[in-house]
Amino acid sequence: MAVFNLRINGEQRSVDVAPDMPLLWALRDHLDLTGTKYSCGIAFCGSCTVLLDGDPIRSCATTVESIGDREVTTIEGLSEEGDHPLQRAWLAEQTPQCGYCHPGQLLQAKALLEQNPHPTDEEIDNYMAGNLCRCGTYQRIRKAIRRVEEGRI
Amino acid sequence: METKDLSRRDFVKTTGTLGAGLVIGFNIPWLQGCAGPPPVPVEGGMQPNAWIRIDPAGFVHVVYDDHEMGQGSSTGFLMMVCDELEADWSKIVWEPVPTDPSNWVQGISTGGSTTIRLGWRHARNAAAQAREVLREAAAQRWDVDVSECVAKEHKITHEGSGQSLAYGELAEEAATLHVPDDPPKKSHEDFWLIGQSTDRLDLPDKVVGKTEFGMDLRLPGMLFASVSRPPAFQGGIRSFDDTAARAVPGVVDVFEIEGGIAVVATDTWSAFKGREALEVDWDSGPFADQSSETLKARGRALENQPGDVDREEGNFDRGLAQAAQVVEASYDTHFLDHAPMEPLNATAWVQGDRVEVWCPTQGATSGQRRAAQVAGVPEENVVYHSMLAGGGFGRRLNPDDAEFAVKVAMKVDAPVQVVWTREDTFAHGFYRPYTHQTMKAGLDADGWPVAWLHRIYGQPPRGTSTGGARNPPYTLPNFRCDNHLEDWGIPIGPWRSVGNTQTCFAVESFMDECAHAAGIDPVSYRRRLMAEANPRLLNCLLMAAEQAQFGREMGERQGQGIAAWTCFGGYGAMVAEVTVASDGTVTVDRMVAAMDHGIIVNPEAVRSQIEGGIVLSLTATLKAEVHIENGAAVESNFHDHPLLTIQEMPLVEVHFVESTEDAGGVGEPPIPPPVPAVCNAIFAATGIRIRELPVDKELLRVT
Numbered sequence: 001m002a003v004f005n006l007r008i009n010g011e012q013r014s015v016d017v018a019p020d021m022p023l024l025w026a027l028r029d030h031l032d033l034t035g036t037k038y039s040c041g042i043a044f045c046g047s048c049t050v051l052l053d054g055d056p057i058r059s060c061a062t063t064v065e066s067i068g069d070r071e072v073t074t075i076e077g078l079s080e081e082g083d084h085p086l087q088r089a090w091l092a093e094q095t096p097q098c099g100y101c102h103p104g105q106l107l108q109a110k111a112l113l114e115q116n117p118h119p120t121d122e123e124i125d126n127y128m129a130g131n132l133c134r135c136g137t138y139q140r141i142r143k144a145i146r147r148v149e150e151g152r153i
Numbered sequence: 154m155e156t157k158d159l160s161r162r163d164f165v166k167t168t169g170t171l172g173a174g175l176v177i178g179f180n181i182p183w184l185q186g187c188a189g190p191p192p193v194p195v196e197g198g199m200q201p202n203a204w205i206r207i208d209p210a211g212f213v214h215v216v217y218d219d220h221e222m223g224q225g226s227s228t229g230f231l232m233m234v235c236d237e238l239e240a241d242w243s244k245i246v247w248e249p250v251p252t253d254p255s256n257w258v259q260g261i262s263t264g265g266s267t268t269i270r271l272g273w274r275h276a277r278n279a280a281a282q283a284r285e286v287l288r289e290a291a292a293q294r295w296d297v298d299v300s301e302c303v304a305k306e307h308k309i310t311h312e313g314s315g316q317s318l319a320y321g322e323l324a325e326e327a328a329t330l331h332v333p334d335d336p337p338k339k340s341h342e343d344f345w346l347i348g349q350s351t352d353r354l355d356l357p358d359k360v361v362g363k364t365e366f367g368m369d370l371r372l373p374g375m376l377f378a379s380v381s382r383p384p385a386f387q388g389g390i391r392s393f394d395d396t397a398a399r400a401v402p403g404v405v406d407v408f409e410i411e412g413g414i415a416v417v418a419t420d421t422w423s424a425f426k427g428r429e430a431l432e433v434d435w436d437s438g439p440f441a442d443q444s445s446e447t448l449k450a451r452g453r454a455l456e457n458q459p460g461d462v463d464r465e466e467g468n469f470d471r472g473l474a475q476a477a478q479v480v481e482a483s484y485d486t487h488f489l490d491h492a493p494m495e496p497l498n499a500t501a502w503v504q505g506d507r508v509e510v511w512c513p514t515q516g517a518t519s520g521q522r523r524a525a526q527v528a529g530v531p532e533e534n535v536v537y538h539s540m541l542a543g544g545g546f547g548r549r550l551n552p553d554d555a556e557f558a559v560k561v562a563m564k565v566d567a568p569v570q571v572v573w574t575r576e577d578t579f580a581h582g583f584y585r586p587y588t589h590q591t592m593k594a595g596l597d598a599d600g601w602p603v604a605w606l607h608r609i610y611g612q613p614p615r616g617t618s619t620g621g622a623r624n625p626p627y628t629l630p631n632f633r634c635d636n637h638l639e640d641w642g643i644p645i646g647p648w649r650s651v652g653n654t655q656t657c658f659a660v661e662s663f664m665d666e667c668a669h670a671a672g673i674d675p676v677s678y679r680r681r682l683m684a685e686a687n688p689r690l691l692n693c694l695l696m697a698a699e700q701a702q703f704g705r706e707m708g709e710r711q712g713q714g715i716a717a718w719t720c721f722g723g724y725g726a727m728v729a730e731v732t733v734a735s736d737g738t739v740t741v742d743r744m745v746a747a748m749d750h751g752i753i754v755n756p757e758a759v760r761s762q763i764e765g766g767i768v769l770s771l772t773a774t775l776k777a778e779v780h781i782e783n784g785a786a787v788e789s790n791f792h793d794h795p796l797l798t799i800q801e802m803p804l805v806e807v808h809f810v811e812s813t814e815d816a817g818g819v820g821e822p823p824i825p826p827p828v829p830a831v832c833n834a835i836f837a838a839t840g841i842r843i844r845e846l847p848v849d850k851e852l853l854r855v856t
Contacts (some may be wrong), residue, residue: 001402018402018423025422029377034369035362037543038421039494040575044791047494075362082361090360094352094757097765098223099359100366100494100543125800132791134494134544135223136768138802140761 004064008033009077019065023057024048026064027074035075035103039132046131049104050074056111075103078110086110089144089153097135105131109145118149174208174324175286177332179279181217181271183259200258205234205279207287211307211321213240216248217276218261219268220515221355222493222545224820225758226268228353232754233272233816236346237280237339240320241307247354250539254518255525255532261517261539264550264647266721266818269754273816281336283327290327291318341752341813350757355541367513367540368498368572375500375568376405378561379424381431382413384580385784386642388438390414397430407431410560417565421572440642440784445587448641448781449485452589452610456483460608460635463615464623472604472631476595480670482663484592485845486655488779489585489648490578490786490794495543497573499554501562503528508535508559509568513542515549523552527559546769547647551583576789583646584779584786586612588619590659595631600671602682605629607660612645613638620652621825625660626687626719627679643781649769650824653720657825658832658846661716665833666842675715675833676703683717689749690719692810693726696747700808701728708732711742712837716829723822724749724810727767729830730803733838737850741771741803741831746823748807751814759819760807766823767805772797774828775848 005014008031015030027033027050036059039047043058050059051073078084086106096102105128112119112127119127124145133141147153178201203217215234221227231245254261284304291309292299301312310317341347358364383389395407398416403423407416414431418424473479499512501524508528514520521537528535542549558571573581588611595604607625611618615638623634648654668678676698683691694717697703703713710733717726730743744767753759776795780787788794832843839853 017420018426021420021422025420028369029420029422032371033362034365034371037366037495038368038572039496039543040791041425042575042790042792045494078361082357087360091352091356094350094356094761096223096356096359097225097761098494098542098544099356099364100223102359103362106360125798125802129798129800132494132796132798134492134546134769134796136765136797136802137761138768138797138799139764139805141799142802 008072020063022060023062024059046104047101049107056108085148085153089147093140093144095140095144101133175327177205177279177283181275202258207324209321212246214246220263222542225353229269229754230272232346233276234280237277238284239304252536254521263515266820269816270722270818281338282332285336286327286330287323290323347754366543370500370511372568377421377424378415378417378571379428380413380415381428383435385438386440389436391434393433398427401427415561443784445781448587455637456591460637463634465633467631469604469631469633473595477598478596481593484590484659486588490582490779491546491548493544496578497554499558500570501558502568503562506530510555511538512555513540515545520552520555523556524559546649579789583644585648586618586645588655592663604631607634610637622656626690627682628686650821653825657718658828661829690724693724693747697726697728701745710838712834714830714833716826718825721821722817725822727826727830729834731834735856737853743804745806749810751812751817762819763807763823764805767827770824770827774831
């Protein structure tokens with residue numbers, strides 16, 4: 001065990017965990033940030049996506065000791081009031097069904113629009129392809145991203 | 154949102170007491186053939202399993218017993234109550250699933266696309282009862298005739314004087330009045346909320362990460378556990394060494410339970426790590442020689458032997474003897490896992506003879522029962538919290554999640570969350586069963602069926618393997634459906650649309666083959682055979698064909714395919730448009746769905762179910778398979794059991810047939826048609842029939 005000081009959602013948080021613990025489990029089981037989801041554990045589905053200095057990473061396959069002083073953004077930190085344009089667009093399109101993969105989908109989409117404010121359809125699909133949804137909400141994810149891209153929110 | 158958890162006992166107790174307001178209890182009956190335990194017969198009058206309570210502050214609390222796992226029916230159910238009651242939508246309160254199923258008049262279980270279609274009459278009737286006693290209460294207060302009292306916008310208004318009283322102000326008085334059994338219900342022209350797309354109540358929390366799924370439960374002092382189980386079905390443990398597991402930091406205990414070895418730790422990761430460090434000598438169990446390949450061979454060996462007759466009308470053999478032409482083909486469907494994004498899990502806390510369970514479930518009654526059996530306590534000693542689930546698709550009807558949580562919790566002096574890894578979830582599934590289906594038709598000189606055989610090799614129970622086969626939506630003289638059902642020892646279970654994805658694939662592919670053999674286009678062929686047998690489905694068929702411009706010119710190695718099916722109270726026809734690359738890769742470009750679900754309560758939520766159902770179905774058609782080898786599942790995670798990605802998402806268009814029929818099922822009806830629609834489109838594009846799933850691109854390769 002070792003103590004790590006992490007910057008998460010604009011706050012300084014410290015955890016005392018095994019250095020090789022994936023960030024996912026430090027968030028969920030030690031920092032009470034359960035919005036980040038476990039689903040595959042092998043960086044294959046995107047449910048555990050968080051942002052590290054704005055870049056999407058799979059927190060199930062990223063160790064706590066590798067984070068350093070980079071800023072971690074989880075779904076709880078996407079906006080203070082839950083009103084980020086993507087969150088509003090997600091509701092406008094009634095996007096989630098079970099909702100389990102959507103914290104990861106939203107953070108992946110945020111990174112997409114930060115890097116590429118006006119993506120083509122193909123660019124959206126390529127960037128979001130690693131975020132699986134068993135309920136099949138992909139068409140609504142596309143539309144919701146497009147809404148934000150076009151400023152219709 | 155207020156979430157005070159009221160059990161049925163509380164409700165019965167509070168009825169008529171001061172401060173409770175108006176309580177209307179009603180019964181939503183169990184549907185024969187649907188998931189869950191049948192009702193316990195009761196003596197005497199109606200036994201409620203749902204309530205509407207209007208409190209003195211005017212909030213309308215709706216208690217009923219269906220689980221929410223993403224299908225959105227909770228919002229639809231409350232919409233039905235709100236519209237009929239003439240209530241204010243913002244004052245409707247969605248109450249949790251009751252926590253003592255043993256005290257419930259019938260099994261608590263959600264499946265079979267039943268929430269809306271069973272609620273349709275009963276929930277609206279109860280809401281109408283509440284509305285009528287509120288009107289009566291107002292009439293008495295004002296000493297006017299009840300016919301002058303109008304219910305609208307959460308209040309009763311007197312037409313003559315214009316004075317009004319809010320529902321909350323009338324609730325106590327209304328509670329003392331006689332409740333009419335069968336009050337008049339609103340005509341569909343007067344619905345103002347039913348039929349209007351309404352934002353789902355569960356979504357705001359879901360986009361901010363606040364939704365508490367089963368795995369998100371956190372309790373003071375709780376521990377976490379992972380259970381290592383024999384990889385083979387009904388396998389066992391010969392011996393194990395836990396020295397290394399116990400040395401993992403965070404691991405607090407390791408012990409054997411029935412069916413596995415539990416590693417308990419202070420967090421999930423440490424439990425997983427400890428579990429990986431176990432050294433176990435597994436017994437490979439009684440089904441070690443079982444595999445997908447042996448089943449395929451067995452199914453083929455039986456395809457010409459008559460099976461147990463499920464339904465026969467006329468005489469198939471005699472009909473066949475008169476045929477001018479015989480068409481025959483066999484189809485295989487594969488094992489599939491439900492693979493909900495939230496892996497299975499449950500949390501349990503055993504304190505003496507009291508047990509508390511928190512589980513993201515579709516079946517609270519079976520969960521509570523299993524928990525009680527495992528713990529050896531009466532059912533009513535188990536408090537069973539039904540949590541929101543990250544997908545279900547039928548998997549969470551089985552209570553093995555609660556079972557393992559209780560087994561572990563019995564040896565731990567704290568609440569313990571047992572988390573299945575994704576690999577556990579794949580290895581210990583209740584899969585959609587393998588089937589081998591033989592279709593044989595005799596056609597007359599004009600190409601129309603005069604004899605029809607559908608023979609299914611599968612595993613019992615019958616419905617899980619053969620659902621939908623005995624009543625195809627066509628007029629088919631000399632019809633015979635028979636089955637060879639053998640117990641393979643492989644755990645199977647209901648998989649969204651239960652049997653119908655398998656049987657619709659065979660019937661609707663074969664219907665295309667017959668149309669082709671007859672030289673008649675697939676829409677005209679179905680149209681004639683469906684006209685009398687299923688007019689509602691025919692409407693869907695024609696609408697789908699029209700919307701997709703079925704038969705229009707397509708590019709090279711592109712094709713359209715059509716299929717139609719009805720199940721669980723819904724009707725749907727779909728046209729698939731595909732492009733088949735020279736390497737055999739199939740791209741589904743567009744899916745056009747024409748659906749009849751009767752009156753549609755929440756259109757946008759229904760569209761979403763259909764879009765998503767198509768995705769689930771395309772994954773089953775093109776990508777995912779669970780192989781069985783050595784009596785165990787081979788696939789273990791999303792790398793070898795891929796799901797459709799957003800890159801492969803076709804354009805989906807959903808059209809509704811206008812209907813004034815009662816609201817029907819939604820969750821399951823869109824699942825079966827995409828499978829044969831895509832395969833028929835592949836035939837149109839390439840001339841190659843797909844008779845085995847998932848589609849093998851090697852069959853379609855030209856380079």
